[in-house]
Amino acid sequence: MESTSPTALADLVRRAQKGDEAAQRELVVSYQHRVAGFVYAMTGRSDYVEDLSQQVFIKMIRAIDRLQAPAQFESWLFRLARNTCIDQLRRQKLRRIFLPFGEEHENIPEPPGAVDSEELDALQHALAQLRPQDRALLALVQEGRSHAEIAETLETSVAAVKARLHRAREHLREHYQPPHET
Amino acid sequence: MKPEEHAWQELQRRASAQLRGGFADRVVRTARGPQEDSWRALFSVGARQLRPGFAERVLRAARAAAEMPSLASQFALSAATAAVCLGAVLFVHHQTVEAADERNLAEWQAIVAVAEDDAAGL
Numbered sequence: 001m002e003s004t005s006p007t008a009l010a011d012l013v014r015r016a017q018k019g020d021e022a023a024q025r026e027l028v029v030s031y032q033h034r035v036a037g038f039v040y041a042m043t044g045r046s047d048y049v050e051d052l053s054q055q056v057f058i059k060m061i062r063a064i065d066r067l068q069a070p071a072q073f074e075s076w077l078f079r080l081a082r083n084t085c086i087d088q089l090r091r092q093k094l095r096r097i098f099l100p101f102g103e104e105h106e107n108i109p110e111p112p113g114a115v116d117s118e119e120l121d122a123l124q125h126a127l128a129q130l131r132p133q134d135r136a137l138l139a140l141v142q143e144g145r146s147h148a149e150i151a152e153t154l155e156t157s158v159a160a161v162k163a164r165l166h167r168a169r170e171h172l173r174e175h176y177q178p179p180h181e182t
Numbered sequence: 183m184k185p186e187e188h189a190w191q192e193l194q195r196r197a198s199a200q201l202r203g204g205f206a207d208r209v210v211r212t213a214r215g216p217q218e219d220s221w222r223a224l225f226s227v228g229a230r231q232l233r234p235g236f237a238e239r240v241l242r243a244a245r246a247a248a249e250m251p252s253l254a255s256q257f258a259l260s261a262a263t264a265a266v267c268l269g270a271v272l273f274v275h276h277q278t279v280e281a282a283d284e285r286n287l288a289e290w291q292a293i294v295a296v297a298e299d300d301a302a303g304l
Contacts, residue, residue, distance in 0.1 A: 021241060028237040033229035040228025041221075049231035054240050061244040120223045123216040142221045173215040178208060 004030070006071060013070035016061075024064075028057050031074075034143065035081050041139040042085035044128050052088055056081045072152070078143060079153040082136045089132045118179035126175035134168035141165065 004012075015023035032053060039052045059080050067076055127135050140150050147165075151158045202208075211217075251259075 024244075025237050025241055028240050032232055032236050034225070036232050037225030037228035040231065041224050046227070046231045049228050050233060050236070053232060053236070054243060057240040058244045058247055061240070062247065117223075119216070119220045120227070123220045123224055126216065142225065169215065173213070176212060176215050178211040 009073060010070040013064065013067065013073045017065045017067065017070070019065075024061050027060070027073075031077060032057070035077070038078065038081050038139050038143055039085055041127065041142070042082070042132065042135055043089065044124050048088065052084055053081075056084050059084065075145065075149045075153050078140060078145060082140070082153065086132050086136065122176055122178050125177070126172050129175040130168065130171055134164070134171060137161070137165055137168050138172060 012023050012026060016027055035056055036049050036053045039056070040046065040049050043049075043052065056077070060077055063080075067073065127138070130138075137150065137154075140153065145153070147158050147161050150165075151161045154161065
């Protein structure tokens with residue numbers, strides 16, 4: 001969708017708002033990989049990606065007619081993704097309280113990444129140490145969202161976003177332990 | 183060389199022997215934090231988790247969800263049912279209490295009449 005102009009995106013969103021299924025499908029196809037990547041960065045669980053991404057897009061289809069500014073679609077979509085992931089992580093935390101020896105330790109082994117997978121492991125480990133809100137902040141920045149857009153997503157000020165982002169980056173650096181070079 | 187200088191050098195030698203290979207590089211990478219390509223790799227691993235036909239599955243699920251009554255409408259139906267039940271219970275209770283009151287009043291009136299007759303007779 002990066003190559004699509006803002007006008008074309010707004011037109012597509014308007015068609016989707018009128019219930020045009022082809023437009024809704026095009027939006028899903030255009031954003032599915034970015035949303036999946038965001039969900040994975042937020043949860044660190046590959047087995048959650050498909051399910052949570054599906055939840056995000058179902059919410060998108062059901063609520064798109066209430067989106068007043070089609071130009072804000074991307075910010076709105078990633079706000080849905082962020083909130084869906086945070087809800088899931090809250091539920092997971094509650095489940096861990098009531099089922100301490102449940103299935104939380106089960107995870108599908110991650111496939112090796114495009115770069116050194118140890119670097120990826122180090123990043124994932126560091127992200128896992130952060131609060132979900134901070135993880136969301138860093139993932140939104142990586143997603144290409146501006147400070148203003150993030151402020152709108154989080155319903156806060158740009159200054160607050162900058163301060164929180166600074167702290168989140170500090171925390172990430174504290175926990176980031178890149179692999180040894182042998 | 184003074185004995186304490188020798189001792190300092192020995193201390194430094196032993197301390198630096200504790201550092202693993204690539205120490206300086208590791209320090210620099212840690213200080214810089216995760217690099218762009220690590221983030222890109224993270225997002226691309228996430229993107230690869232979607233099975234083919236994802237969009238079709240989403241649209242199917244959205245259609246199925248649209249056909250189901252919404253949570254709000256289910257709640258409204260439950261609330262309406264509860265209100266009707268409560269109304270029925272209150273109505274029956276009111277009727278029962280009213281009937282009992284009328285019965286009691288009639289009985290008291292009969293007692294009063296008997297008492298008045300007795301008083302007049304005396």
